[in-house]
Amino acid sequence: MTGPDRLPVADARRTWAWLRLELRARWIGGTLAALVGVVGAAASVVPAYALGNLVDRVRENAPVSAIVPIAVVIVAAAVVGGAATGTATYLIGRVCGHMLADLRERTVARALALPVTTLERVGKGDLLSRVSTDAASIGKAATSVVPTMISAFLLGVLSIAAMAGMDWRLGLAGAVAVPLYVAALRWYLPRAAPKYAAERRAVAGNSQLLVENMQGARTVHAYRLEQRRLRDIGDASHQVHDISVSVFTLFTRFVGRVNRAEFFGLAAILVAGFLLVRSGAATVGQSAAAAVLFHRLFNPIGMLLFTFDELQAAAASLARLVGVVDLAPDQGDGPDRPAGDADRPAGGVAARGGDAGCPGAGASAPGGAGLELSGVRFGYDGGPEVLHGVSISLPAGARVALVGSTGAGKSTLAAIAAGILRPGSGTVSVGGVALPPDRLRAHVAIITQEVHVFAGPLIEDLRLARQGASPGEIASALSAVGALDWATALPDGLDTVVGEGGHELTTAQAQQLALARLILVDPAIAILDEATAEAGSLGARTLEESAAAATRGRTTLIVAHRLTQAAAADRVVVMEHGRIVEQGRHQELVAAGGRYAQLWRAWEARTPTSTSR
Numbered sequence: 224m225t226g227p228d229r230l231p232v233a234d235a236r237r238t239w240a241w242l243r244l245e246l247r248a249r250w251i252g253g254t255l256a257a258l259v260g261v262v263g264a265a266a267s268v269v270p271a272y273a274l275g276n277l278v279d280r281v282r283e284n285a286p287v288s289a290i291v292p293i294a295v296v297i298v299a300a301a302v303v304g305g306a307a308t309g310t311a312t313y314l315i316g317r318v319c320g321h322m323l324a325d326l327r328e329r330t331v332a333r334a335l336a337l338p339v340t341t342l343e344r345v346g347k348g349d350l351l352s353r354v355s356t357d358a359a360s361i362g363k364a365a366t367s368v369v370p371t372m373i374s375a376f377l378l379g380v381l382s383i384a385a386m387a388g389m390d391w392r393l394g395l396a397g398a399v400a401v402p403l404y405v406a407a408l409r410w411y412l413p414r415a416a417p418k419y420a421a422e423r424r425a426v427a428g429n430s431q432l433l434v435e436n437m438q439g440a441r442t443v444h445a446y447r448l449e450q451r452r453l454r455d456i457g458d459a460s461h462q463v464h465d466i467s468v469s470v471f472t473l474f475t476r477f478v479g480r481v482n483r484a485e486f487f488g489l490a491a492i493l494v495a496g497f498l499l500v501r502s503g504a505a506t507v508g509q510s511a512a513a514a515v516l517f518h519r520l521f522n523p524i525g526m527l528l529f530t531f532d533e534l535q536a537a538a539a540s541l542a543r544l545v546g547v548v549d550l551a552p553d554q555g556d557g558p559d560r561p562a563g564d565a566d567r568p569a570g571g572v573a574a575r576g577g578d579a580g581c582p583g584a585g586a587s588a589p590g591g592a593g594l595e596l597s598g599v600r601f602g603y604d605g606g607p608e609v610l611h612g613v614s615i616s617l618p619a620g621a622r623v624a625l626v627g628s629t630g631a632g633k634s635t636l637a638a639i640a641a642g643i644l645r646p647g648s649g650t651v652s653v654g655g656v657a658l659p660p661d662r663l664r665a666h667v668a669i670i671t672q673e674v675h676v677f678a679g680p681l682i683e684d685l686r687l688a689r690q691g692a693s694p695g696e697i698a699s700a701l702s703a704v705g706a707l708d709w710a711t712a713l714p715d716g717l718d719t720v721v722g723e724g725g726h727e728l729t730t731a732q733a734q735q736l737a738l739a740r741l742i743l744v745d746p747a748i749a750i751l752d753e754a755t756a757e758a759g760s761l762g763a764r765t766l767e768e769s770a771a772a773a774t775r776g777r778t779t780l781i782v783a784h785r786l787t788q789a790a791a792a793d794r795v796v797v798m799e800h801g802r803i804v805e806q807g808r809h810q811e812l813v814a815a816g817g818r819y820a821q822l823w824r825a826w827e828a829r830t831p832t833s834t835s836r
């Protein structure tokens with residue numbers, strides 16, 4: 224279904240199955256659109272009929288007044304046809320638009336729930352291009368290409384049926400063109416796709432070259448590279464030109480084949496009409512009507528053929544979106560939340576020690592706030608194992624610091640404890656009940672170093688943690704972590720727009736915001752992964768105080784890079800190479816003279832003032 228470094232793409236069968244299911248779910252809208260479309264197409268056929276009738280009346284020397292009812296019919300058919308075709312286009316667009324909106328929502332929801340390691344493996348570019356470029360391509364097809372094609376298709380079928388209704392041989396003559404149209408399309412499509420792709424690549428390459436040279440203009444001048452770079456740009460532009468000309472040539476040849484099909488179809492109708500009139504099997508008016516009906520199809524069939532490649536592109540995009548939607552929740556090596564969201568438990572508020580607000584809470588609801596990891600093993604993405612059967616127990620309300628060298632496995636263990644990664648084997652229990660990652664996240668909140676500030680008013684960022692939190696609750700959370708002063712001093716106070724494109728917060732402020740969110744979420748268990756490591760030493764001390772306030776009364780696991788945090792913890796767990804090598808109280812471990820004592824001495828030597836704590 225997919226390469227190792229890409230999200231899956233659904234195959235054609237699965238994509239069709241999805242489409243059928245969606246259409247079935249919207250069968251009322253779809254049927255209505257089809258019925259109105261048939262009325263529109265039928266009304267478009269009527270004027271040709273009426274014209275044929277007129278020809279026969281003229282040949283019968285009918286009085287001039289005979290034209291009146293025919294004119295009335297033509298005008299009425301034009302009005303009904305126009306209204307029905309417009310309505311059908313709207314209805315088809317609406318059904319397709321709703322299907323697309325639904326698909327886009329589900330893709331984004333699924334994408335947000337993708338395992339962190341999957342996202343890291345495939346890169347965000349693949350995902351972004353699916354929810355943006357692919358969705359746009361389907362959107363265009365859904366609102367303009369598909370309605371046009373359906374109208375053209377209905378008109379084609381009804382016109383041939385109308386010809387056959389006059390005389391089956393006229394219908395057959397008109398149908399002569401169908402295999403020629405199909406042959407033209409089958410000739411064109413496989414040749415066009417690689418040419419369009421090459422054109423897009425060449426245009427992108429040329430733009431890249433232009434941008435590079437403009438950005439690097441100084442270097443180009445400094446090394447007197449102007450002539451060489453101009454030559455390169457000239458070559459790239461020639462390449463684009465050559466490919467564009469070849470694309471246009473191909474298209475012109477395709478148009479020639481379409482014209483040939485039209486010629487043979489029309490010629491067949493005229494010849495058949497001539498013979499039928501001569502033998503008395505059809506009237507001149509009927510033959511003329513058949514020719515007009517066929518000619519009337521030139522435009523719609525042209526549209527149908529010329530937009531076919533857009534439909535193909537949209538189908539390819541649809542397969543890419545369905546591929547994401549189809550991902551099972553637990554597919555990949557961990558569940559359901561992107562790294563940027565890691566500072567917020569899924570599902571919002573989890574009541575302390577219980578499952579309130581946790582969908583799926585049931586008979587096995589944990590009976591306390593103790594956290595226990597037992598025999599946890601883990602390796603990233605089929606790579607070597609980085610945790611080798613780690614067991615660690617945090618009694619309810621305990622404050623445990625995890626320390627160790629870079630790469631020891633601390634962050635990995637923290638992510639497993641928080642339900643962000645699924646252990647390869649072993650269990651994570653809360654209150655004595657082993658929980659799967661999705662249920663674990665209702666009890667455990669983690670703050671990582673990469674705190675994401677959501678774009679929008681600051682107060683709304685905080686309300687993401689607790690929907691409907693009152694201004695008082697928000698102010699109190701901010702105050703607890705020491706952020707109220709700077710937050711209220713922002714240009715618009717708590718309504719100041721922060722995040723991308725808004726007021727930029729410092730790293731420490733963003734960390735405090737995450738800690739305030741933690742208070743609002745009020746989880747039983749909190750995990751801080753380097754939450755205070757980023758800031759300078761003064762800021763770090765303030766953040767440590769904020770973190771202590773936010774985690775007060777909670778079972779807390781701190782991945783501690785600043786060993787002052789370890790010194791203040793109830794217990795210190797030392798990890799090396801994916802194993803726990805030591806654990807105990809700070810003083811005991813320092814006295815024992817083992818790995819922790821080494822780390823502590825190194826820390827003291829680096830930051831002598833910090834030992835005062």
Ligand SMILES: Nc1ncnc2c1ncn2[C@@H]1O[C@H](COP(=O)(O)OP(=O)(O)OP(=O)(O)O)[C@@H](O)[C@H]1O
Pocket residue numbers: 340343603606609627628629630631632633634635636
């Ligand atoms: N996303 C990843 N993909 C593959 N390997 C990873 C990934 N993240 C971490 N690792 C590897 O897993 C091992 C443990 O890393 P981890 O980040 O858990 O250690 P750490 O003790 O938290 O280190 P640090 O203190 O530097 O954050 C390391 O060998 C690391 O290279």
